[in-house]
Amino acid sequence: MMHPMQILQAALNGQPAPRIPIFCNLLDQGARELGMSQAEYYSRGEHVACGQLAMRDRYGYDNLWSLFYVGREAELLGCQEILFADDGTPNVADYFLRTAADIEQFTIPDDITRHPLWQEIAHCLAILRREARGRFPICAYLTASTTLPALLMGMDKWLELALTGPFTLRDQLLAKCSDFFRKQIAAYRAAGADVLLYSTPFGAASFVGMRRFRQFSLPWMQRDLAPGGIDGVVYYCGTAPFNAVIPEVMQQLGITAHYLSPQDDLAVAKSIIGARGLTCGVIDDIQMIAWSPQQTRQEVARLCRIGMVGGHFLLGTGVMPLAVPEANIRAYLEAAFTYGAWS
Amino acid sequence: MFHSFIKAYNDAVFDTDRESALQVIDKARAHGHSPEEIIFQLVIPAVEEMMDTLSEDPDANLAQHFMTAQIAAEVSEKMLAQFSRPPATVGRVVIGTARGDLHSLGKRIVTGCLKTMMVEVLDLGVNVPAEQFVTQAIAFDAQVIAISAMMVHTANGPEGCRKVRQLLRDQQLEHRFRLVVGGAPYRFDEQLFQQVGADAWAADGVSAGKVILNCIRELQP
Numbered sequence: 001m002m003h004p005m006q007i008l009q010a011a012l013n014g015q016p017a018p019r020i021p022i023f024c025n026l027l028d029q030g031a032r033e034l035g036m037s038q039a040e041y042y043s044r045g046e047h048v049a050c051g052q053l054a055m056r057d058r059y060g061y062d063n064l065w066s067l068f069y070v071g072r073e074a075e076l077l078g079c080q081e082i083l084f085a086d087d088g089t090p091n092v093a094d095y096f097l098r099t100a101a102d103i104e105q106f107t108i109p110d111d112i113t114r115h116p117l118w119q120e121i122a123h124c125l126a127i128l129r130r131e132a133r134g135r136f137p138i139c140a141y142l143t144a145s146t147t148l149p150a151l152l153m154g155m156d157k158w159l160e161l162a163l164t165g166p167f168t169l170r171d172q173l174l175a176k177c178s179d180f181f182r183k184q185i186a187a188y189r190a191a192g193a194d195v196l197l198y199s200t201p202f203g204a205a206s207f208v209g210m211r212r213f214r215q216f217s218l219p220w221m222q223r224d225l226a227p228g229g230i231d232g233v234v235y236y237c238g239t240a241p242f243n244a245v246i247p248e249v250m251q252q253l254g255i256t257a258h259y260l261s262p263q264d265d266l267a268v269a270k271s272i273i274g275a276r277g278l279t280c281g282v283i284d285d286i287q288m289i290a291w292s293p294q295q296t297r298q299e300v301a302r303l304c305r306i307g308m309v310g311g312h313f314l315l316g317t318g319v320m321p322l323a324v325p326e327a328n329i330r331a332y333l334e335a336a337f338t339y340g341a342w343s
Numbered sequence: 344m345f346h347s348f349i350k351a352y353n354d355a356v357f358d359t360d361r362e363s364a365l366q367v368i369d370k371a372r373a374h375g376h377s378p379e380e381i382i383f384q385l386v387i388p389a390v391e392e393m394m395d396t397l398s399e400d401p402d403a404n405l406a407q408h409f410m411t412a413q414i415a416a417e418v419s420e421k422m423l424a425q426f427s428r429p430p431a432t433v434g435r436v437v438i439g440t441a442r443g444d445l446h447s448l449g450k451r452i453v454t455g456c457l458k459t460m461m462v463e464v465l466d467l468g469v470n471v472p473a474e475q476f477v478t479q480a481i482a483f484d485a486q487v488i489a490i491s492a493m494m495v496h497t498a499n500g501p502e503g504c505r506k507v508r509q510l511l512r513d514q515q516l517e518h519r520f521r522l523v524v525g526g527a528p529y530r531f532d533e534q535l536f537q538q539v540g541a542d543a544w545a546a547d548g549v550s551a552g553k554v555i556l557n558c559i560r561e562l563q564p
Contacts, residue, residue: 083470085443088496093445156448159409164361201405209359209404239527244402262531286495286531290538321495 003135004062005194012257012278014311020304020340021137023280023316024061024333027069028089030054032322038084042068045123052124053131059333064132066125066193067141074151075117077108077180087322097153100166103173106152108180113187125191140193142185144200145178146220147238152177162202162216174220181224189228196232197259198225203249204240204261213245218252230254234280237261239318246272259316266306273312280314281307283332289323293331300335308340315340345371345384352389357396359410368418378422382430382459386422390415390459390552398550408549409448412455419459432463434559437480438489439467441503446493449525452548453489453555460556473506480520486562487555489523490541498528499539508540521558525551 002010002017010017030051031041041047052064071082071092081094097103112118128138143151149158161170185196201207202217225233235242235249236259242249243264249255256277260269262284273279281303288296300315307313315336320329348371355363371381393411397403423430436457438450447469454464465483467475471490480488488507492498504524511517524541525548536544543558545551 083443083445085496087500088443088494091445091494154445154447156409156451159406159448160413163359163406163410164413205402206404208406212359212406239531240405284531286528286535289495289499290532290534321499323495323499 005135005137008062008137008195008314011312011314014275017342019337019342020308021062021314022333022336022340023063023139023314024055024059024329025063025065025317025319026052026055026059026329027065027067027319028322029320031086033058038086038090042072042084042090043120045120045125046127048120049124049127049131052128056136059329060337061333062136063195064128064136064138065141066121066128066138066188066191068121068124070141070143070199071151072117072121073143073148073180073184076112076115076184077152078106079152089319092151095152095154095157097149097173100169103153103169106173106176108176108183112180112183113190118187122187122191125188125193129192137194138192139195139197140188141197141199142181142188144198144203144221145174145181145224146202146217147200148177148180149173178220178223182227185224185228189232194232195234197236198233198255199236199238201238201240203235203245204237204242205244206242207237207240210244214248218248221253225253225255233257234259234278239263243268243272250276262318266303270307270309270313275310275312278312278314279307280316282316282318285317285320285324288328288332289321289325291328293327296328296331297335300332301339304336304339308342345380345388348385349389349392352385353393353396356389356393356411356414357407359406361410361414364410364414365418378425379427379430382419382422382426386415386418386459387461390456394456394549394553397547398553403547405547408452408547411549412452412459412552415459416455430461433461433556434487434563435463435465435483435485436487436489436555436559437465437467437476437483437485438491439471439476440469441490441492441497441500442470442472442506443500443502444492444494444497444526445469446491446526449491449493449548449551450489453491453525453545453551456549456552457555460552462556462559473502473510476507477510477514477516481516485520486559487521487523489525489551489555492524492526492528494526495528498524498526499535504536504539504541519562521562523551523555523558 008021069090083093234257235255241261241263259280352367521542525545545554
């Protein structure tokens with residue numbers, strides 16, 4: 001019997017398997033599972049690892065997450081405050097790059113793995129690795145250099161700097177963020193992450209347009225990924241649809257695995273990626289809040305019907321909101337195992 | 344004459360080229376047009392045209408929305424300072440991000456567009472309690488309460504639009520204000536705005552300007 005890591009490898013390589021890989025991203029649900037507040041849960045790597053293992057055991061999907069919350073990267077670089085909410089995702093409350101001088105003086109630590117907050121991530125990864133024993137893919141989330149400044153200074157300030165300059169200052173910040181990315185991806189690889197979700201809305205034409213994607217985003221992405229290569233890297237634009245850039249991402253960056261937006265046309269993505277890589281179809285889990293289990297199953301069936309043609313397909317969720325009812329999580333997974341079977 | 348300026352201005356904005364857009368304005372000024380003419384015959388028609396274009400163009404991108412608002416707000420501020428008398432206000436709006444939400448980009452795009460359209464905007468900032476939306480809307484004599492929410496729990500949770508609606512109901516103020524929401528969760532579930540008690544929603548910042556203007560007109564005698 002194949003284990004989930006082998007099923008994922010089979011999907012990547014177009015080899016036979018009993019079913020497609022099935023991902024489910026239940027991050028904040030881990031705190032609820034352990035009966036903790038978000039702040040308490042995310043304070044220790046051990047909590048996050050236990051929460052993620054418990055969620056996977058409960059529902060039986062394929063992946064494990066080492067992600068605490070997206071703002072953790074900002075904390076590694078100087079953010080002092082995260083706004084926790086027990087009904088949703090934590091967000092950055094301290095945009096510490098406020099002035100041009102802040103950007104100029106901002107430095108990237110030589111060794112991010114010595115940061116106490118990184119050590120909690122490493123501890124989480126060590127537990128996940130020990131428990132997974134190579135059977136379950138362990139996922140990590142990494143923000144690209146072109147998007148990381150939004151976590152450090154706020155999206156509107158960053159977009160203003162990115163689009164209107166001063167461009168020397170912008171590029172200075174980007175170089176620092178790219179250096180951080182390189183260190184972080186190396187650290188995640190060393191700690192045992194298998195699937196490296198490379199997240200960047202700035203890598204979507206729906207965010208910056210095609211011209212700016214080519215002239216601005218692509219060169220910085222090449223810089224981010226140059227030293228470590230693309231092994232295990234999955235392209236993701238944080239729910240921004242990105243079908244239009246897939247050919248150039250494959251050609252210029254060599255990334256063949258794409259975790260789509262629910263708003264991307266899955267058939268179009270499949271026709272672009274085909275057997276050259278892995279198409280990850282994503283259910284709209286915001287609609288899952290209001291859908292019935294029957295509607296959830298119908299949508300899974302639709303995604304599988306389109307995505308499984310020719311193989312090389314994975315089914316996943318976004319960051320499943322806490323408000324998604326238990327019945328719909330179960331409906332998603334039952335349907336995924338049913339319609340995702342190759343027999 | 345203004346038609347060619349509008350086209351050149353919008354071509355530059357569509358291409359997110361701030362410098363070229365500002366050059367069009369300078370050129371119009373050099374041709375002897377007054378600040379009032381620039382705003383009412385160039386910038387406002389250009390923004391209205393851009394609202395239609397971006398709302399209908401499936402390939403429109405966030406950078407274009409941001410620059411539309413950014414450039415229009417910059418030009419408006421400059422020109423308004425040179426008006427011979429203050430312009431008539433089209434309406435009043437209070438805007439902020441929902442309780443627990445710190446994302447300010449959408450609010451900034453909407454505010455830039457509205458100010459250009461001569462709507463007075465009171466920006467309540469981020470992480471705004473529901474009570475504050477209502478008390479400030481009363482004090483500002485607004486027609487519209489605009490709530491931005493980028494996260495599912497702030498768009499759909501009990502402390503955002505749902506609570507503002509409840510407060511309006513409790514205080515018998517529903518006839519006085521229109522409630523408009525925007526932000527990513529509403530794009531993924533187009534029925535969500537109704538579930539949280541909003542009167543209208545917009546898929547993006549520039550469209551929000553148009554939706555809010557329509558709401559203001561509905562409430563005007």
